[in-house]
Amino acid sequence: MTPLDYDFLRGFLKTRSGLVLSNDKQYLIESRLMPIVRKHGMTGISELVQKLKAPGAESLAAKVTEAMTTNESFFFRDKTPFDHFKEVMLPAMLKARAAKRHVRIWCAAASTGQEPYSLAMILKEMGPQLAGWRFEIIGTDLSGEVLERAKAGIYSQFEVQRGLPIQMLLKYFIQNGDQWTISPEIRSMVHYRTLNLLNDFSALGQFDIVYCRNVLIYFDQPTKIDVLNRTAKLTAPDGYLLLGAAETVVGLTDSFKPIADRRGLYAPTVKAPAGAAAAPAKVFAVAGGRPL
Amino acid sequence: MKTCLVVDDSSVIRKVARRILEGLGFAIEEAEDGQKALEFCYGTMPEAILLDWNMPVMDGYEFLRELRKLPGGQAPKVVFCTTENDVAHIARAMHAGANEYIMKPFDKDIVEAKFAEVGLI
Numbered sequence: 001m002t003p004l005d006y007d008f009l010r011g012f013l014k015t016r017s018g019l020v021l022s023n024d025k026q027y028l029i030e031s032r033l034m035p036i037v038r039k040h041g042m043t044g045i046s047e048l049v050q051k052l053k054a055p056g057a058e059s060l061a062a063k064v065t066e067a068m069t070t071n072e073s074f075f076f077r078d079k080t081p082f083d084h085f086k087e088v089m090l091p092a093m094l095k096a097r098a099a100k101r102h103v104r105i106w107c108a109a110a111s112t113g114q115e116p117y118s119l120a121m122i123l124k125e126m127g128p129q130l131a132g133w134r135f136e137i138i139g140t141d142l143s144g145e146v147l148e149r150a151k152a153g154i155y156s157q158f159e160v161q162r163g164l165p166i167q168m169l170l171k172y173f174i175q176n177g178d179q180w181t182i183s184p185e186i187r188s189m190v191h192y193r194t195l196n197l198l199n200d201f202s203a204l205g206q207f208d209i210v211y212c213r214n215v216l217i218y219f220d221q222p223t224k225i226d227v228l229n230r231t232a233k234l235t236a237p238d239g240y241l242l243l244g245a246a247e248t249v250v251g252l253t254d255s256f257k258p259i260a261d262r263r264g265l266y267a268p269t270v271k272a273p274a275g276a277a278a279a280p281a282k283v284f285a286v287a288g289g290r291p292l
Numbered sequence: 293m294k295t296c297l298v299v300d301d302s303s304v305i306r307k308v309a310r311r312i313l314e315g316l317g318f319a320i321e322e323a324e325d326g327q328k329a330l331e332f333c334y335g336t337m338p339e340a341i342l343l344d345w346n347m348p349v350m351d352g353y354e355f356l357r358e359l360r361k362l363p364g365g366q367a368p369k370v371v372f373c374t375t376e377n378d379v380a381h382i383a384r385a386m387h388a389g390a391n392e393y394i395m396k397p398f399d400k401d402i403v404e405a406k407f408a409e410v411g412l413i
Contacts, residue, residue: 024400025399074405157377157395158402161394161406162405165392165409166382166386166393167386169382170382170386
């Protein structure tokens with residue numbers, strides 16, 4: 001890709017989608033657009049640019065825009081949601097589910113799989129401590145295409161370098177040239193389903209932990225409220241909801257409440273019988289780092 | 293301010309790394325091969341070392357092994373930054389005491405993520 005090709009694509013994407021690329025994102029263009037280049041039997045990005053400049057390229061232009069605007073996802077993205085998993089949710093679940101030893105986790109915007117696989121790797125790292133436990137991780141996304149990528153579990157060199165510690169790369173990925181494939185033992189821990197959050201999702205069953213990050217920001221107020229309330233219905237009373245850094249339940253619904261000192265982490269509001277203090281006890285326990 | 297020693301025989305790479313790392317709040321020192329880097333470390337141990345593998349005189353791997361033998365040589369966080377992108381090289385580097393590993397080409401996001409990973413930022 002020549003600097004002129006890059007400049008053209010930057011301008012093209014800005015006009016079509018508002019996407020703004022800084023001057024060092026050539027790799028992003030290559031990792032997103034090379035599949036299109038290959039699919040159409042072109043020789044490279046330069047030929048793609050020539051085709052985009054030619055008249056009648058609308059269908060190609062739409063594909064290029066879609067490929068570039070799909071949200072980026074990193075392994076262990078934002079770090080704290082995974083610290084919450086290790087430090088709060090897992091210890092609480094190991095105690096609360098000690099009898100049935102079965103925990104269900106839902107990644108509601110699984111995208112290309114980095115979030116559910118990050119959770120699976122954390123579980124794997126815990127080793128023998130989880131022997132005899134069943135952790136079910138369900139990843140859903142609106143786009144069947146991104147879920148196909150998630151299922152394949154193949155990532156570019158750039159994708160495995162942001163957020164993923166090198167030791168985990170060595171341990172849980174198989175190298176194939178400049179691509180890295182998640183190991184079968186991690187891949188088999190996650191199941192994927194196409195799902196539109198605007199539709200009824202009650203058939204998914206009850207979950208102990210729900211990750212729903214960076215989705216609500218795209219919805220209007222009534223839709224946010226609706227999705228949160230329906231999520232509350234399938235979250236276990238002692239379960240958890242994790243939202244993205246720019247999202248909150250505050251001012252939208254009473255069905256979840258924030259957990260003190262744990263940014264982005266929420267607990268369902270349990271309608272406790274008179275006198276019972278189930279909900280405050282949980283918040284207190286988490287703040288003290290020792291689930292009751 | 294933490295100091296990062298950038299060790300690479302390419303002046304272009306050193307310049308790019310300097311710009312990124314200065315943006316992350318590091319004071320930068322440069323060395324063009326492992327021998328020069330080692331000489332710098334005899335005097336002052338930097339907090340961080342961004343280390344290329346293939347260099348004339350002394351390569352990055354040999355430098356790392358020598359560094360870790362020095363008094364205080366366990367202290368610097370060493371992040372390899374190299375085109376040696378295969379599992380065998382990565383495993384060798386980690387075994388020799390590297391803290392993280394960047395596969396070239398790299399950008400600011402990757403450097404930032406890796407330096408955060410080892411607790412430098």
